[in-house]
Amino acid sequence: MAGDRVARAVRSAGRRPGVSGTREAILAAALRAFATSGFRGASLRAIANDAGVDPALIRHYFGDKASLFAQAVADGSGIVARMSAVLDQRGPDQGRRAIDAYLGLWEDPDNLAVIRAMIGTAMTAPEALESLRGVLLARVASRAPGGADSPGVALAASQLLGLAFARYVIQIPSVAAMPRDELLDLVAPTIDRYLALGEAPA
Amino acid sequence: MAGDRVARAVRSAGRRPGVSGTREAILAAALRAFATSGFRGASLRAIANDAGVDPALIRHYFGDKASLFAQAVADGSGIVARMSAVLDQRGPDQGRRAIDAYLGLWEDPDNLAVIRAMIGTAMTAPEALESLRGVLLARVASRAPGGADSPGVALAASQLLGLAFARYVIQIPSVAAMPRDELLDLVAPTIDRYLALGEAPA
DNA sequence: CCGGGAACTCCTCACTTGTGGAATTCCTGG
DNA sequence: CCAGGAATTCCACAAGTGAGGAGTTCCCGG
Structure with a gap:
């Protein structure tokens, strides 16, 4: 089985090469989610999923859910x-x-x-x-x-x-x-x- | 200790004497909650608490959360x-x-x-x-x-x-x-x- | 070239939520 | 007066939530 998961496998952790625009992707996804589900209804996991990103990255960039909302609205x-x-x-x-x-x-x-x-x-x-x-x-x-x-x-x-x-x-x-x-x-x-x-x- | 908790004690389970207007209390509380928190944000437990009632009573009377919402809105x-x-x-x-x-x-x-x-x-x-x-x-x-x-x-x-x-x-x-x-x-x-x-x- | 920090993922915790079952008490019709 | 049902409670569960810790990979300035 060790020979099975050769290189890329699950792409596990670690920084990605090049620029990623992740921050912007999160903000856009957050805006969509808050718009369609409201503040309480929008879940960080759903936002992260929509942005194609790990949920913990939201915390990394924005900290709170409230801060995310403030940033997203201010941004747009x-x-x-x-x-x-x-x-x-x-x-x-x-x-x-x-x-x-x-x-x-x-x-x-x-x-x-x-x-x-x-x-x-x-x-x-x-x-x-x-x-x-x-x-x-x-x-x-x-x-x-x-x-x-x-x-x-x-x-x-x-x-x-x-x-x-x-x-x-x-x-x-x-x-x-x-x-x-x-x-x-x-x-x-x-x-x-x-x-x-x-x-x-x- | 048996002599201690004579009558009322914790009022545990069972029907209450007289009429209670519980159904109406739930509908009113539900309307308040949906108005201030939205559909997702309003929790059945909070509604029940506001109505001074056990959460399970909501299910007993209305079944679904969606049905509760429909009833409350239709009612008003x-x-x-x-x-x-x-x-x-x-x-x-x-x-x-x-x-x-x-x-x-x-x-x-x-x-x-x-x-x-x-x-x-x-x-x-x-x-x-x-x-x-x-x-x-x-x-x-x-x-x-x-x-x-x-x-x-x-x-x-x-x-x-x-x-x-x-x-x-x-x-x-x-x-x-x-x-x-x-x-x-x-x-x-x-x-x-x-x-x-x-x-x-x- | 190498070390610090940024970007990124996985896993876990404590909590809340909606739903449901089971038990208890009371009311009412026969 | 008694049986069936209505009203009410507590308890439990599975799923989802926000938050956070710990580790891994990459970029860039010195």
């Missing part, structure tokens, strides 16, 4: 900035363009994973809610014309959120199946009206 | 009917009345628990998503004028959902702190416009 949270930046542009067809850009963000599977991870965890973990609100508000508040965070922008954001939720999460047929152009036509006036609230104040 | 899902009924009433100030009624539903802690349980679980458990969509659509589809489920009603629902989410879950300051009347004034035109879509088709 550039999309939060892009989500709120969507409402920055002004102009004649600002509503149409905002909705179009916003829906585009939700249609990217990677972004969807981040969003679902944040919202899903925010629903079940108070401290995650804190950080989510913090990140969202830091952006929203920064671009208010009047200094405070503007009701118009917030209402526009609420419509966009509800729309994306209905279309991509709950998947209500009439909204999920509607052609993009038609959706834009129907919802753009709403966004335009909300955004105009901040421009003609008292 | 009168609110789903009320949520979609909100969009039934027509008239001059239909938008205002719909928003007012809808927000009222979210402000009841019991209802909020059901909603959070459904949404939180829908985000993290595909099979729960199926049943959630089914329940919602059975109601929404039933009152469509054209026979199919109407885009106008669905869009109105998406705005209401996003609004409630921003106000009660994420708690964006400018939306959460806004007086009810002001909110109604700002959002009612949107709802009115969406609902009018179904009335003047081609």
Whole structure:
């Protein structure tokens, strides 16, 4: 039997040659897992398996499960900035363009994973809610014309959120199946009206 | 020592005298747990403990954890009917009345628990998503004028959902702190416009 | 060229979870 | 008044969890 397991065998332990991108693979897998199973439901073993890696490596790189989550969300949270930046542009067809850009963000599977991870965890973990609100508000508040965070922008954001939720999460047929152009036509006036609230104040 | 543990002692096993309302206590505790921890995160032992009951009683009454969830949601899902009924009433100030009624539903802690349980679980458990969509659509589809489920009603629902989410879950300051009347004034035109879509088709 | 540290794997521990069986006490219908 | 069932408890199990220790292989700076 000693002659049997010659060289490679089980590839046992030890460092691999070359660069491996393991860290990034773990973060991506973690985001997927947190998005689809929530914080508690996502298991480190499943994440490691998805990343093609030993579970102990997660501990090696990130320590805690909570730290893993924080890192994964922070890593992918550039999309939060892009989500709120969507409402920055002004102009004649600002509503149409905002909705179009916003829906585009939700249609990217990677972004969807981040969003679902944040919202899903925010629903079940108070401290995650804190950080989510913090990140969202830091952006929203920064671009208010009047200094405070503007009701118009917030209402526009609420419509966009509800729309994306209905279309991509709950998947209500009439909204999920509607052609993009038609959706834009129907919802753009709403966004335009909300955004105009901040421009003609008292 | 025999004289010591006279009567009550550890209250060991056996049926309790009188009615107990245990079933209802379990359902209520389950709803709380699912709302705050999600489907996976809620443990049967924690639910039983919250209800002041032995974990095995859950199995006795409901069998599966999934069945428990289904029962708990179905039990509290009168609110789903009320949520979609909100969009039934027509008239001059239909938008205002719909928003007012809808927000009222979210402000009841019991209802909020059901909603959070459904949404939180829908985000993290595909099979729960199926049943959630089914329940919602059975109601929404039933009152469509054209026979199919109407885009106008669905869009109105998406705005209401996003609004409630921003106000009660994420708690964006400018939306959460806004007086009810002001909110109604700002959002009612949107709802009115969406609902009018179904009335003047081609 | 060699030694320290980084990358990586295996194994184990203590704990929690969902599920289920068996026993006990009480209520109620005949 | 008594038998059957309902309500309730304790105990046990197998599986999965997060955490951590110990060892192995490789890379790179001196």
